[in-house]
Amino acid sequence: MITETHNALQEFIQTRFASGMAQTIGFEDDLLMSGVLDSLNVMSLLAFMQQRFDVKVPAEDVIYEHFVTINAIVNYLESR
């Protein structure tokens, strides 16, 4: 089910990190393989998530599995 969270994330990532890309980023697209997310961008994303969703992700949870796709990020947020 697509939620507000999905959309917010997608919009942020698209505009901030993938503005030059032609296609829109899908919720199941691998963000890391494609180079959209790298270690620097992840920091910005975390800042956004704190600001927008009032969620502070502890350092131990900032791992590949939780950020590989937009769905993964949403799943993680919902598990909290």
Added chain:
Amino acid sequence: MMRTIELTPGQALMWLGQTLNTDAPLYNMPFVFMIDGALDPVVFEHAFDVVVRSSDTLRATIREIDGEVRQVILDTSVGELERVDLSTSDDPEAALREWVARQQVRLFQYDVCLYHSALLKVRDERWAWFFSQHHTVTDGWSVQVVYQRVNEVYTRLLNGEAIDTIDVPTYAAYVRHVAEASAQARDVDQFWAERAANAPPQLRVYRGGDTAGTTAAVREIVVLDEGRMSRLRALAMQPGFRSFSPDLTYANLFNALFAAFLLRLGDHDRVRIGVPYANRSTPEFRATPGLFIEMLALDLAHHPGETFASLYKQAAAENIRAMQHLQPGVGRAELNRTYAYVLNFITARFAAFGGMAVEPRWTHAGHGDAAHALRLQVHDMTGLGAFELNFDFNVHAFSPADRARAVHHFLMVFDACVAAPEGEIAHIDLLTPDERRRMFEAFNATQQPPPAAQTVVELFEARVKRTPERIAAVLDERSLTFRSLNNAANQLAARLQEAGVGAGALVPVCMEHSLELIVALLAVLKTGAAYVPLDPLHPPARARVILQDLGSAACIVTQPQFAQRFDAPTITVAADALAVPDLPNPTRSVTKDDLAYIIYTSGTTGIPKGVMVEHGGLVNYLSWAVRFYTGGAPMTFAFFSSIAFDLTVTTLFAPLISGGTIHIYPDGGKLGTVIRDVIAEDRVDIVKLTPSHMALVRDLDLSQTYIKQLIVGGEDFKTSLAHAFHENSRGRLLQHNEYGPTEATVACMIHTYNPSTDRGGSVPIGVPSDNMRVYVLDRFGMPVPPGVVGEMMLAGANVARGYFNRPELTQQRFQPDPFVPGARMYRSGDLACWTDHGQLEFLGRADQQVKIGGVRVELGEVEAALLSHPAIRDVVVEAQSSAVRSAPAAHSECRRCGLSASYPGVQFDDTGLCSLCRAYDGYKDRAAQYFKPLPEFEALAERIKTQATGQYDVLALLSGGKDSTYMLYRLVQMGLRVLTFTLDNGYISQFAKDNIRRVTEALGVDHVYGATPGMNAIFVDSLHQFANVCNGCFKTIYTLAAQLAREKGIATIVTGLSRGQFFETRLTEELFTQPHFSVEDIDAGIAQMRAAYHRQDDVVSRSLQVDMFRDQGGFDDITFLDFYRYCDVDLREVYSFLETAGLWQRPPDTGRSTNCLINDVGIFVHKRRRGFHNYALPYSWDVRLGHKTREEAVDELNDDIDHARVTQIMNEIGYELPVEAQDVSTDSTRLTAYFVADSPITGDAIREHLRDYLPETILPTRFVQVAAMPLALSGKVDRDALRNLKDGQTLTGTYEAPLGEVEETIADIWRTVLGVERVGRHDNFASLGGTSLPAVRIAARIGATYDLKLPLNIFFASPTVAGLANAVEQLVMAEIARLSDEEVAAQLLGESP
């Protein structure tokens, strides 16, 4: 025109590091790019020039402008591209290496140019571009940027393009950014500030680890092979490891691997690793040359069960945390200081240059940050797909052997973690198969077939059958054959059995060195019981403690002369009761699992514990000892050491089971003489002794000695000592170093000294003996590889059963053998390390590893350094922390009296009761007799009134404090006419003076103030000698008061000393525990002591120029009465009385005292120098006597002292705290070196010598030269005696053994009373730890021995053995000549009769 910009915080830090090490190229970043192809040097030079002109970084210089360090950007480039042609040399590649090696360490001229660039021709189509910069203007990323721009411009120029400058972002822009960013980064700042403040302890691997502020470093390079790389790559893809990018994953992996290595091999469970972060947060910054990195710190920890996978998770999270707190300018010096290990994962890559193949080499200038012990740099700059590991080792922290080890062990950890990430880090095996075979298996392959007999008695009885007529034991002219010894033992065994002694019984044996002793030990064993040896020469307290611990002993076997010491039933063995007919051996059912003996050891808490040794272990040890030392041949052993220590077990039983002879040396205590005798008499083949015993006869010519072998045990055996004996015996003596605690049944390791190979400080401890295994384990219980320190675990047949009556301690120290199921092992508490030659090196006790200023120090190392001084013969180094002298027990304060564990020599039992309270319980009744009821005083008062001749009845010492004031009231109440006297020492509180005035006026008594101009000198001297002010003050008071009393014709002086002070200054345990106790004797003794004390020539007597004491009669016409001996009143009563009377008010300015302002100085100095409060003891007595509650006492001791005022007063009186007491840091451990030398040497001279061997921080601060090492009765150095040498006291002069019978007898008495092993004829009584109190006892004993009265003032007139002997002889001769003792005394003192 020039532009200047400020330095970023990161640059400033680097700059600071460089200025602290001006001569070291520690911030040179040299690169060499090998370019293979047809490089056009002219175009290259042009390209380089373009880039320089385009980048402010490359034109930066550093200068000081108006006191501020700034970057000055030059308009034109100053540094040229150097051109070098090596192609004409014989070996261009070698020439290149040499050229690079020379150039890369050149220091930059900071105000001229911060790079060095050179293009070298190796040959046609092979070039080297050398590019080195100072780190303040570069980092790994920056080099990549510059390289890439030069590359790009070169290509464009080659294509014919004309280029003047290119677009390169300025570093100045970044500097501006930093300035803005730091204003906003408060919580980030806070994060790192907290981290800087909470650093984990410094972790050490191997035995070095400290850079000592040096920068020299060596690089070891390892390229990971394809096998390792493929496994690593595979792991990097696994879930749980794979991170946001490959670079990030590998960075995490190497952080975790490095941490795993440090935690597995290091000595702590937490480690902090410094990690540089690129900090290139925008596309513009990513294209800017210059220094951007920020050094941050990651904290990782090893928890129980930690695996590599869990450690990786920590590393990954820490990495995220660091990135979340990464801001420009956030790195700081406080954080940099907190880590010694750095991991640098470099992602820089260098593309082909102008289409030509490039090999980048990042070379090492031989220096690094002085705080870093090890930097591990990981990179794949060539892009070949294999990581290159650069281990940069600080040379001081890692020896060459350690460097090789570190690389090797890192790879072992790497392999283990990558192959099995779910495996526990603690279980990573660090031994190669070869090492395991050698150091673990072969080393411990000591199995021998079990001995035929189960018990030592069986072995003895078998020997009796084989060689009944051989001499088993001999003492002077008496001897026993095996047969007669056996018979005597059987007879005594029968007696014992009749008394109920049998298997399982514990029988204390207290006998002196004699044939009877041997009989007794065998007899006890024959009944199946175990013996518990008590040395009759030990202080009686020790026997009491042991007997108490044993509980109900069956009976005590002893000799007639000792029988009355014991309350328990005794069986005495008289001499000459040994000639008996043949008797059959008693039957018994004893197996190897039954106890043979219990021997008590002291341990660090001072409370003895009984080690229970079984027959099995004893038989195993003895069988081996006989095999190793005698080969089964009968040999004669010298028996002179104490039976209370298991050193002696070898000497007694080895000959008994092998047909040898025990040659007994009777007790007499002149140890040096005994050992000389042993060596001189051609009687003995083997001597077992301690190194300290050996040191006593170090200079003897042994070339003719009959002795063949020395078995050396009990202490660390220094090679310097072994070498001396080797030389003195011309190599004829075999010296065996036998290692082993009592808990491993005498000994379990052996090494025979080899002068050509044993070169270290200590003789090696060798290999395990039969059926024993020695494991050296790290804190994870894993066997250590060479170079790593571990604890020695002793396993096998010799391991004792445990400690008697101490189940928890036994469980702690005796554990199951993890390598041999069913077996047991003992944790020795001794540390050891395997050398590279496969030898085990003993490193001393774990509790002797001390830290000085954070640096770990091995005392043995310091001792070895001291021994290298040509004149020093023997040395003991002790560490003392300023707070505590003796090791604190589990209890910090006595539960009854509140006495603190910091009070020297105090011990606590398991219930928390201190040894003073315990002892007092024993003599409380007698002590009570010393005190009298008040009516007695009143009666005395009446008598005084009738006898008084002058204006006054008594002189009362009125300090103005509560005790003396209360006393005055009572004296006046009794109707006495009192003259009061107060010493005005210059520091009496005005409030106290007001009290005195009011009270004396109201009571109508006359008052006199006394004073002396020498008071300050008296204070200073008292502080030097006693670390207090009261001693000097008291003595002055007494002296002046007596003078005044004389003047006024007063016969009685009344003092207000409290009961607590009596016990502190004159009433000791000995006075009350003597068999013949009488209060009159105590009084007489005290009176004499007082007289003698006042006769002593010291600062007080010189200041006061008091003649009256020079003549004996100084005190004769004056009686001192202590009011509180008769008056029992507690603190509350005194205060309440004074309050009611209304005239006395407690001064607000005197601190603990109630009258005097300088008292606090005494407390302060005493605490600093002695480590405990000088009121601790008297207050504990107040509690013991019921005058204070425990809480009141403890509370009063925790007062704050006004440091400023104390310092001011110290300045006024002219007292300066000695250097070692001045240190105010809390962790102030200091080393004291006690040494024996050929001639007097000053501490400064030794320090100079030591500077060549040891770093300044661990040089001992105190040097005490002693005439000889005091030995405990165990034959080991008496460290307590050394520690208790009073400040300023040293034993100087050479040791001379007592001459003649009288001297020997007197020295004997001193030995026993003072508890010291060795007494030289010229040793000063005070320097041996004697105070006035044992003086009384010694004088009494001497008097008893010679049936005369030895006045104490004679004692103090000649306080040496030689002097006293002379006095005694004269007194005895005078007896004969019928002079009175007084007349002789007068003669001795050089006075006219």
